[in-house]
Amino acid sequence: MMQSILTIVVLTSIYAILAGGIVVLYRGTRVLNLAHGELAILLGYLFATAGMQVTGSILGGMAVVMVFSAIFGAGIYWLLMRHLIAQPFYVAILATIGIAILAKASIVLLWGGRAVNIELGANTVLYPYSTGGWFSYLDAITIATAVIFFILLYYALTSTRLGIQFRAVAENPLLASQRGVNVNTIMMVAWIVALFAASIAGVLYGSRSVLSLQAVVIGIGGLTAALVGGLDSLRGAIAGALLVATVEYATVRLIDPILSQAIPFVLLLTVMMWRPWGIFGTREEIQRV
């Protein structure tokens, strides 16, 4: 029982970080990022190779990945998304699909799409379960990272200048720019933060599981969690993640593992029928839904 609960909490953490990245991006730029999974895995690969292999330490690896997130985030916004602001919303989504393809292509070109395991050396026992098996340091780190991530995000959004400007842009970009907020900067920051979140998720995922071309499916999971919880709500990201993780785990243990891939979509469709803007999302004006 304890094992089940803790496993669900760990799964929730990963989904929550992914969903959080998607939510930050949507709130700041109103773009639904379909490339989130691919970018997370790409950054995970970068951590394992350019990060850990080159610097030899985890912190060094994270630093390298932060640099890459910043470069990619700034690059994507400045070179691409900035030009699409005037276009209808679906053009931006299609652009993110283009980015996803490029990310996948990079994985194939740079690492041949080979499966890679990230070794943080944290799989050791922290707390053994009575039924055998254990709660590892990695599990604890995963949960802790998610908690710290959201606390930092909350603090940043409520107490820092940049955060408040971000919320202003999220609510009404035109008005915010009239008040002197540099919307371009804010949107670029949104992309960088989103990518950084993706990188954390990718690293955590790669340490528990395997980085490969198939792994990009975690993006769909994160997207489902974000949509269920509400695309513009961080609280919703956590709630959605919890819901998706619980439903998935319950399906695997209680019903049939095979259905666990399809269940999140059933959940998504159910929530969308009832509340299309998600559990905690702002009730969208008629324009957007």
Added chain:
Amino acid sequence: MFNEAPNLVTSQQQRGFILKRRYQRVLLAIVVVIAAILPFSISQYHIHLFNLALIASIGALSLNLLTGLTGQVSLGHAAFLAIGAFSAVIVERMTSVGITLALPVAAIAGGVIGLLVGIPATRFRGMYLAVTTLAMHYATVFVAKWYQMKLGVSASEGIVIPSPQMFGYTLSDDRHWYFVLALMVGIVMWLFLNILRSRTGRAWIAIRDRDISAEALGIDVFKFKLSAFIISSSIASFTGALLAYYTKSVSSDTFTFDIAVAYLAMIIIGGMGSPLGAVLGAFFVTFLPYIVEAGFDFVPVAWKGGGALFGYQLGSVGLCILVFVVFEPRGLVEIWRRVETYFERWPFRYRALEPNQK
């Protein structure tokens, strides 16, 4: 030829033509002649590639109808292809009639599913619609896989269906397929062009551009959105059945989300809302990997790995999407229109906007 009263439609009859100006008709004639000669002058392997591009054109035309013309972003296109392909499988297994039944059944099945999906989908707009269609994609593939597993182990290596037989004639030669497919592309394009000029087409364009105003003007948005879904999915399903008969095999894991992405790429690169754009985009996206392959020999050896070619091909598709989205959002068709305008209007630069352009 270009100087004769270029922007004057000189008769009521001429206004009704799809191709109003004489040079357009001459160009069409040239294209038809080249297309007719083509299969006799290139190798069988290349004909096969052209056939794939032609099938893709029909699929792209159907997607362009839904997404390009009506503005309903659908990520579920691969699902309709799957529905068509599996309809063909079911018809082949259960009856002995063959393709003459399979194609209509596929189209009807697609239409019905399109209706079922369309009803809830029209509640949503924009992004939520896209996500709903994504969910539909996974649901459909799941059902298809379940069906394939049910057929047993022999189906595990791909369900094989025989060459289509119509009235005693077996269609198996790639060259014959080429003519059949080219004819079908022509018919669907003609259908598309006609719809563009009909009330339905104009309603769809209105819904794409500003659906609230459209509703205010008295257009039944629900009905027209639904009709877009139904027509688009029947043609897509029809394409799936064609694909099944052409490759003579069906497997649920062929219909990946990447295929839906490829079709979206076709209409973005080709030009959303334009039938010519769909065809151009389909040819571009189908042939791009082979062009990359041809250029692969010039890559320095150090950059070639085992799967490197695939990486370059994938990367080129992604890069093209991004380049077109930023620099030419109206697609290849826009480039063509600009060439046309240059010749038509020289020394002037611009022409009056056509009714279906923004």
Added chain:
Amino acid sequence: MNFELKRKAVTAGIVMGVMLSSPVRADYQIGFMTDLSGALSDAYTPIWEGFDLYVKALNAKGGIDGEKIVLHTEDDGLNLQKAISLTKKLALQQKVIGIFGLSVSSIHGPVFEELRRLKVPAVTAFSATSDSLAPAKPFSFSTGSLFQIAGEAIGELTPKLGVKGKVVGMTIDTVGGRAALRHNKLAVERVGYGWDEVAFPIQSVDFTPFAQAAAAKNPAIVVGHYGTAQNLGIIPALRRSGFAGPYLIANYGVTETAIEGAAKAAGSGENIYVVSRYAPPQENIPAVEQIRAAAKAHNLKSSLTQVHVEGWVLGMVMHAAVTKCGKGCTAEKLNETLENLNVNTGGLTGGPIVFTKDNHYGASFWRLYKWNNASRKLDPVSEWIRRDGIEFGSL
């Protein structure tokens, strides 16, 4: 000379020059098509590397009777449409006399249909095609692990693990995996084991729930019927979920490098076993020496593994068939030669590879190995057992 005569002489000279200078296409054109970039490239790339190594070594020794093998490699990326296009390309453009390798079984059906139409034979390694079993369909041959036979071989070898109790089989949600489980079940039940199974989707976010589901069934042994990516994820998850007993890898293209990675991620390399059709390249027999020499001579970047041996043996089969076919070999002649072939593998598998007119798979030999984490090698635990076709039930 007058102008007319000069012109005729020059024309004649050019024609003669062209005729003499264009080489007669004497080399043997061989095609290899597999997944080098897609989701299962971990399994198929080493097979290609092994085959390619064999071809390079063969050409270095002068080829077959002085004529070299020209290898055309194509990447199908697990895409059915692409596989069919490339098959046509290899047969019609490059005019190969045989295609080797191929990839996942779900695209075999249509690809083989196409090959039968084009009348070009294909020999697959992993994944093996059921078309090759008796009564064999024409133009289809296999030297690799067929899911059903692999399941039964594993069943026969299970008692050698030294424990009794329940076996839990795990697989991914593919028809091949399920078939392997079905036959594994029948084989272990016959020797007195209990059975349960867990099948999970191919694309999973986290393997932990599935591993927990398996561990919750209290198995004595867990068998994994899937490839590298899943093994890398399941083995650590299983250990974390409390299963410390023997874990058996069915070798569908899983390399020693992958096992090492999984062992590291799990924290310990204890109790990991592999059942494989081909020997790991570590014994001191002449055949292995040859492979090692070739790898060194041609700068093989990856480390030599069992899966490379599978590719190398496929190369041996190709060599034997083409030699027997002789000069002027065409695709149809190669097919006839393949239907009557006996290839001595020199110890790389438990016996020779034999194809007959009716049976394009032949007897297969399997062995149980244990992973030795200290030496990072696979130690044999059993002798070679022989399987002739599918024993339990039919396909």
